[in-house]
Amino acid sequence: MLQGKVILVTGAGGAIGSAVAKLLAAQGAAVLANDYGSNVEGIGKGQNAGLEETAKAIRDAGGRCEVDMGSVAESGAAAAMVARAVQAFGRLDAAVNVAGIMGYTGTRDLSESEWRRYIDVNLTGAFLVSQAAVLQFTAQGSGGALVHFTSNAGLVGSFSYPHYAASKAGMAGMSRTLASELLKDGIRSNCIAPFALTRMHDHMPQGMGPGARDALAEYRADAPAPLVGYLCSDAGTHVTGQIFTVMNDAIHVMSQPRPVRTAYSTDGWTAETIAERAMPMLAGGFSPIEPLSNIFSRK
Numbered sequence: 449m450l451q452g453k454v455i456l457v458t459g460a461g462g463a464i465g466s467a468v469a470k471l472l473a474a475q476g477a478a479v480l481a482n483d484y485g486s487n488v489e490g491i492g493k494g495q496n497a498g499l500e501e502t503a504k505a506i507r508d509a510g511g512r513c514e515v516d517m518g519s520v521a522e523s524g525a526a527a528a529m530v531a532r533a534v535q536a537f538g539r540l541d542a543a544v545n546v547a548g549i550m551g552y553t554g555t556r557d558l559s560e561s562e563w564r565r566y567i568d569v570n571l572t573g574a575f576l577v578s579q580a581a582v583l584q585f586t587a588q589g590s591g592g593a594l595v596h597f598t599s600n601a602g603l604v605g606s607f608s609y610p611h612y613a614a615s616k617a618g619m620a621g622m623s624r625t626l627a628s629e630l631l632k633d634g635i636r637s638n639c640i641a642p643f644a645l646t647r648m649h650d651h652m653p654q655g656m657g658p659g660a661r662d663a664l665a666e667y668r669a670d671a672p673a674p675l676v677g678y679l680c681s682d683a684g685t686h687v688t689g690q691i692f693t694v695m696n697d698a699i700h701v702m703s704q705p706r707p708v709r710t711a712y713s714t715d716g717w718t719a720e721t722i723a724e725r726a727m728p729m730l731a732g733g734f735s736p737i738e739p740l741s742n743i744f745s746r747k
């Protein structure tokens with residue numbers, strides 16, 4: 449489905465990104481595979497051999513792949529990736545933001561520099577890659593596809609890691625706006641929230657609940673890849689601004705924030721009348737604070 453397409457995949461040395469890059473190449477795309485090779489918390493460089501393994505697997509299977517080891521968070525790195533893809537393969541048709549970092553620090557212990565590192569890599573990095581790709585689509589006079597790996601930690605919320613949650617929720621807001629802004633140009637933008645036991649869960653704290661890590665073990669890192677393939681293909685050109693969650697063979701399309709109940713008053717509200725009349729009615733529309741396992745068992 450991707451014959452003749454050129455696709456940039458960041459984080460292609462990691463568990464999910466490697467599977468994505470391999471599937472795209474198997475579907476006929478030429479792949480520019482990027483990975484900085486940091487540890488799971490975004491520290492260090494060249495610490496995993498995943499990128500070279502991904503490229504080798506693609507080439508051994510007869511596919512086309514070039515590698516790049518820039519950091520998505522560094523100024524100029526995204527433009528260099530796109531330039532590299534164009535130099536090697538002549539054009540760019542899609543960019544897939546898989547690169548990401550993860551940590552479990554809670555609010556009381558989170559330093560400002562840690563907060564900024566997560567926003568820099570997960571959110572700013574995804575924006576810079578998207579922007580560089582959009583500039584290339586525009587120069588080509590073509591449409592294009594953007595796919596961003598968000599997380600239910602940000603969409604639904606989780607009881608730790610506000611830095612990670614904020615960066616991933618930010619990707620969803622960014623994607624929705626890119627979809628609106630670029631609709632008329634045939635450039636689409638969608639998010640995927642995956643579930644997979646990867647190195648991201650190596651240091652899962654006890655507080656996440658008994659069996660939380662075991663519950664993830666059944667989810668395969670290669671499960672989201674076919675949806676990425678579809679979204680980058682010409683078959684998916686009418687799909688934009690959406691958020692999907694992939695749990696093995698289940699693909700969920702997610703709701704997005706909309707008003708669910710509204711309190712009106714002809715003479716305005718006071719704190720007292722809100723307490724007396726508005727809130728008892730609005731409360732029927734509240735979303736409870738609950739674990740992800742409750743939400744995904746209510747399909």
Ligand SMILES: NC(=O)c1ccc[n+]([C@@H]2O[C@H](COP(=O)([O-])OP(=O)(O)OC[C@H]3O[C@@H](n4cnc5c(N)ncnc54)[C@H](O)[C@@H]3O)[C@@H](O)[C@H]2O)c1
Pocket residue numbers: 458459460461462463464465482483484485486487488490496498518519520521545546547548549550569573597598599600641642643644645646647648669
């Ligand atoms: N595994 C899950 O259950 C899960 C759930 C929700 C979201 N996600 C998201 O899916 C994506 C892939 O996660 P994964 O589980 O495969 O983890 P992973 O750690 O195996 O892969 C992430 C990759 O991103 C790379 N990376 C980190 N910083 C980078 C940078 N600055 N520039 C370029 N590359 C960089 C890492 O080197 C790593 O190879 C991440 O964005 C993650 O937040 C994963």
